[in-house]
Amino acid sequence: MTATVGTGTRVLPPLGPNRRFKVPKQAERRLGNGLTVIAVRRPAVPLVELRLWMPTGRTHLARGTMLAQTMLSGTASMTSVQIAAELQAVGGGLSAGIDPDRLMLSGAGLVTGLDRMLEILADVLTGATYPGEEVGTERDRLVDRIQVAQSQPAHLARTALLRRIYGKHPYAVQTPDPAQVHAVRPAALRRLHAERVHPADAVLVLVGDVQPERALDAAEKALSGWSGAGHDDELPPAPPLEPGALLLVDRPGSVQSSLRIALPAVPRTHPDHAALQLANLLFGGYFSSRWVENIREDKGYTYGPHSLVEHSVAGSVLIAAAEVATEVTAPALLETTYELGRLATLPPKPDELEQARQYALGTLQLGMSTQAGLASLTSAFAGNGLRLDFLAEHAARLAKATVAEVAEAARRYLAPARAVTVVLGDAERIVPALSALAPVHTEPARP
Amino acid sequence: MAARRSRIPATKYPVERFTLDNGLRVVLTPDRSAPVIGVAVVYDVGIRSEPEGRSGFAHLFEHLMFQGSENLEKLAHFRHVQGAGGTFNGSTHHDYTDYYETLPSNALERALFLEADRMRGPRLTEENLRNQVDVVKEEIRVNVLNRPYGGFPWLTLPPVMFDTFPNAHDGYGSFDDLESATVADAADFFRRYYASGNAVLAVSGDVDVAEATALVERHFGDVPARPAPQRPDFAEPDLTAERRSSYTDALAPLPAVAAAWRVPDPITDFAGYLPYVVLAEVLTDGDASRLVERLVQRDRAVTSLGGYVGFMGDPFDVRDPTALLLQAHLPPGGDVDKVLRTVDEELDRLATDGPTDGELARTQARMATHLLRDTDAVLGRALRMAVLEQQRGEPGLLNELPRLVGEVTDEQVRAAAATLRPERRASIEVIAGGAR
Numbered sequence: 001m002t003a004t005v006g007t008g009t010r011v012l013p014p015l016g017p018n019r020r021f022k023v024p025k026q027a028e029r030r031l032g033n034g035l036t037v038i039a040v041r042r043p044a045v046p047l048v049e050l051r052l053w054m055p056t057g058r059t060h061l062a063r064g065t066m067l068a069q070t071m072l073s074g075t076a077s078m079t080s081v082q083i084a085a086e087l088q089a090v091g092g093g094l095s096a097g098i099d100p101d102r103l104m105l106s107g108a109g110l111v112t113g114l115d116r117m118l119e120i121l122a123d124v125l126t127g128a129t130y131p132g133e134e135v136g137t138e139r140d141r142l143v144d145r146i147q148v149a150q151s152q153p154a155h156l157a158r159t160a161l162l163r164r165i166y167g168k169h170p171y172a173v174q175t176p177d178p179a180q181v182h183a184v185r186p187a188a189l190r191r192l193h194a195e196r197v198h199p200a201d202a203v204l205v206l207v208g209d210v211q212p213e214r215a216l217d218a219a220e221k222a223l224s225g226w227s228g229a230g231h232d233d234e235l236p237p238a239p240p241l242e243p244g245a246l247l248l249v250d251r252p253g254s255v256q257s258s259l260r261i262a263l264p265a266v267p268r269t270h271p272d273h274a275a276l277q278l279a280n281l282l283f284g285g286y287f288s289s290r291w292v293e294n295i296r297e298d299k300g301y302t303y304g305p306h307s308l309v310e311h312s313v314a315g316s317v318l319i320a321a322a323e324v325a326t327e328v329t330a331p332a333l334l335e336t337t338y339e340l341g342r343l344a345t346l347p348p349k350p351d352e353l354e355q356a357r358q359y360a361l362g363t364l365q366l367g368m369s370t371q372a373g374l375a376s377l378t379s380a381f382a383g384n385g386l387r388l389d390f391l392a393e394h395a396a397r398l399a400k401a402t403v404a405e406v407a408e409a410a411r412r413y414l415a416p417a418r419a420v421t422v423v424l425g426d427a428e429r430i431v432p433a434l435s436a437l438a439p440v441h442t443e444p445a446r447p
Numbered sequence: 448m449a450a451r452r453s454r455i456p457a458t459k460y461p462v463e464r465f466t467l468d469n470g471l472r473v474v475l476t477p478d479r480s481a482p483v484i485g486v487a488v489v490y491d492v493g494i495r496s497e498p499e500g501r502s503g504f505a506h507l508f509e510h511l512m513f514q515g516s517e518n519l520e521k522l523a524h525f526r527h528v529q530g531a532g533g534t535f536n537g538s539t540h541h542d543y544t545d546y547y548e549t550l551p552s553n554a555l556e557r558a559l560f561l562e563a564d565r566m567r568g569p570r571l572t573e574e575n576l577r578n579q580v581d582v583v584k585e586e587i588r589v590n591v592l593n594r595p596y597g598g599f600p601w602l603t604l605p606p607v608m609f610d611t612f613p614n615a616h617d618g619y620g621s622f623d624d625l626e627s628a629t630v631a632d633a634a635d636f637f638r639r640y641y642a643s644g645n646a647v648l649a650v651s652g653d654v655d656v657a658e659a660t661a662l663v664e665r666h667f668g669d670v671p672a673r674p675a676p677q678r679p680d681f682a683e684p685d686l687t688a689e690r691r692s693s694y695t696d697a698l699a700p701l702p703a704v705a706a707a708w709r710v711p712d713p714i715t716d717f718a719g720y721l722p723y724v725v726l727a728e729v730l731t732d733g734d735a736s737r738l739v740e741r742l743v744q745r746d747r748a749v750t751s752l753g754g755y756v757g758f759m760g761d762p763f764d765v766r767d768p769t770a771l772l773l774q775a776h777l778p779p780g781g782d783v784d785k786v787l788r789t790v791d792e793e794l795d796r797l798a799t800d801g802p803t804d805g806e807l808a809r810t811q812a813r814m815a816t817h818l819l820r821d822t823d824a825v826l827g828r829a830l831r832m833a834v835l836e837q838q839r840g841e842p843g844l845l846n847e848l849p850r851l852v853g854e855v856t857d858e859q860v861r862a863a864a865a866t867l868r869p870e871r872r873a874s875i876e877v878i879a880g881g882a883r
Contacts, residue, residue: 016552042480088813150700
């Protein structure tokens with residue numbers, strides 16, 4: 001039965017001429033203390049975005065996580081409430097986060113408050129005190145937060161996947177054990193701060209309605225007194241993926257299964273990267289991909305399947321993720337393997353590649369069209385030794401990647417033979433069918 | 448601490464409004480600072496309008512609007528947007544449903560074509576309906592059933608606070624209701640609510656007004672005219688006695704609680720409503736806010752806390768009846784009664800003493816940043832202006848919001864706090880069935 005449909009006679013209008021790809025101007029200065037400051041002007045709204053990236057390779061996990069949790073808890077001159085209130089007064093805010101690559105302080109505020117935000121930032125960087133009372137409170141809150149995370153299927157699936165693909169590498173475990181969190185004392189945080197929170201390899205990014213030179217001057221004025229030269233531990237390269245039995249993590253009673261597939265990938269600067277990015281789009285990297293059209297729009301197995309190349313300092317990996325109904329877990333995996341295999345062994349159609357190419361180029365423009373987007377992009381690039389002008393090179397590579405190059409990238413990186421597969425779900429209900437597709441190794445869910 | 452007051456800045460996005468002969472209202476807001484555009488179509492129908500026995504239908508229908516239309520096969524919409532370098536989505540709210548794209552600006556005409564085509568008529572087939580019922584069920588599993596705190600509190604608090612089906616029911620819908628939906632239901636829903644006279648189109652970003660106006664007329668001008676249906680009255684009386692409820696969430700490791708109080712009509716009494724939007728931030732925005740300082744830092748009675756107006760946290764996109772909400776997660780074994788008592792105590796204190804020196808000004812400065820940041824994204828502008836046009840006939844209000852928020856006085860915040868009495872409160876407690 002069909003309703004409310006007329007006869008199709010109208011023709012899709014063509015696209016207008018492509019706007020030339022323009023990277024916004026940036027200014028950069030290395031301060032005497034070693035801090036790199038990058039400023040980008042986008043005057044759209046009277047705000048400024050701030051990102052401070054400090055490398056933290058091989059930081060003790062529980063202490064590092066607590067450092068981020070308590071860094072804004074007080075300085076010699078301000079309590080945590082005063083820090084928050086003073087930032088609010090200029091429309092500002094700061095938050096801290098950590099992962100195995102970096103400690104990040106980020107925020108945004110009214111551009112008229114830039115100097116004040118930088119002043120408060122400097123006070124935190126040079127004088128965070130980690131007061132006992134606040135550290136105690138935040139320790140308990142962190143443990144609560146970890147418990148909530150560990151009750152989320154997406155978190156459990158990711159935890160299992162990281163452990164499976166990274167083995168003994170520092171990337172393998174990224175959530176601290178509550179017992180270790182409980183053992184963190186203020187003195188250890190002050191020590192860690194002294195060791196790791198220093199300007200030598202840090203990058204500060206400021207983006208907004210401010211002249212870049214003026215932003216650099218403001219940063220220099222506020223942050224020149226930040227000193228110290230602790231150490232950075234280089235991360236070892238991430239190990240190559242080792243395909244093997246499907247790892248099934250048992251979550252009794254789960255009404256969905258979380259599929260996670262890891263595949264090899266290359267860093268942004270690798271000659272294969274543009275072709276790999278396009279191959280990933282064709283497979284599952286956007287809605288109009290083979291995987292989404294198959295397991296969602298045709299089969300209705302899932303809501304939001306997606307695949308993404310994740311870049312970290314020590315290596316890159318392609319991760320495909322889908323939450324599928326328990327009863328179709330094995331069929332969904334079968335279709336996934338089929339789509340990977342089809343792309344790895346047969347070249348894509350030229351118009352299918354054109355569509356993915358336009359998407360890749362268009363979303364580069366979209367990503368640069370807000371202050372927040374520009375700030376995060378600039379910071380992620382700078383943390384990996386790149387600058388925004390890399391985008392122009394990357395766009396040029398995307399524009400000229402051929403069908404043959406994309407097919408070759410798919411063969412090399414998206415082959416199901418190279419996949420590491422983890423499934424979180426109700427083992428009793430899904431193991432029998434999954435065992436028909438691959439050898440299955442079952443483990444209980446572990447936090 | 449010195450009460451320095453930051454000057455609240457404003458945006459000056461230009462606004463062009465017109466109405467086509469078929470009743471479609473149009474808002475254009477040009478800004479040529481980046482080569483991108485936002486296109487939004489908002490229909491004046493949402494969760495409150497779905498009929499009994501068809502819970503979740505407004506959202507299911509939103510999915511069906513992506514399944515092909517008069518001149519477009521299934522999958523074509525997605526491919527045409529993304530193949531132009533853009534992204535798309537749609538979302539279903541209590542009072543409206545939106546459809547939107549953000550794209551490089553050379554795709555303006557294409558986006559208008561795509562939206563006009565489905566405004567003329569989506570392809571409603573049995574096969575597409577069954578497929579999208581399956582997809583929506585997986586969406587509900589991922590967001591509600593397979594995770595802790597699913598639907599808390601936006602789905603679990605309305606049935607405590609409200610008595611009528613439109614306001615109280617589960618907007619995601621029951622699996623039974625979703626499975627009994629028919630193509631005929633969808634066709635009726637489309638005819639009734641997806642009328643040109645019931646829609647607003649907004650275009651923001653890198654466009655020339657004259658050129659965009661001509662393109663809008665070319666593509667939407669011959670969409671058949673259908674008038675907007677009469678909007679039912681969804682009013683309910685305020686609570687006169689406290690309401691409390693609780694349920695066990697088998698997956699939740701920590702207890703949680705949410706409480707809500709009715710607020711003035713956001714449309715007809717905007718001046719009376721705005722102080723509540725500010726009050727929610729005074730209470731909960733950041734470590735220096737009243738309730739965070741007291742409950743998180745001082746008492747350690749809760750581990751996280753949030754507050755906002757509108758069940759989806761959408762204070763400028765809702766109609767009456769709506770509410771100011773507070774929600775908190777408690778440490779293991781935490782005492783919900785004590786948390787609610789402390790909230791009452793802090794509200795009393797604010798109602799008696801008013802905000803402290805500088806407390807309101809700093810909260811308003813921070814709210815200005817949030818409001819401005821949301822409008823920096825070209826799509827954020829199109830969406831907000833479309834809804835402001837639909838609900839108020841006033842898209843330019845977007846430019847005024849930071850200033851209006853900044854004009855709320857200590858006395859207004861004090862008076863708003865004084866109305867949040869326990870006897871007007873509805874609350875829901877999550878019992879931690881997954882506690883270890």
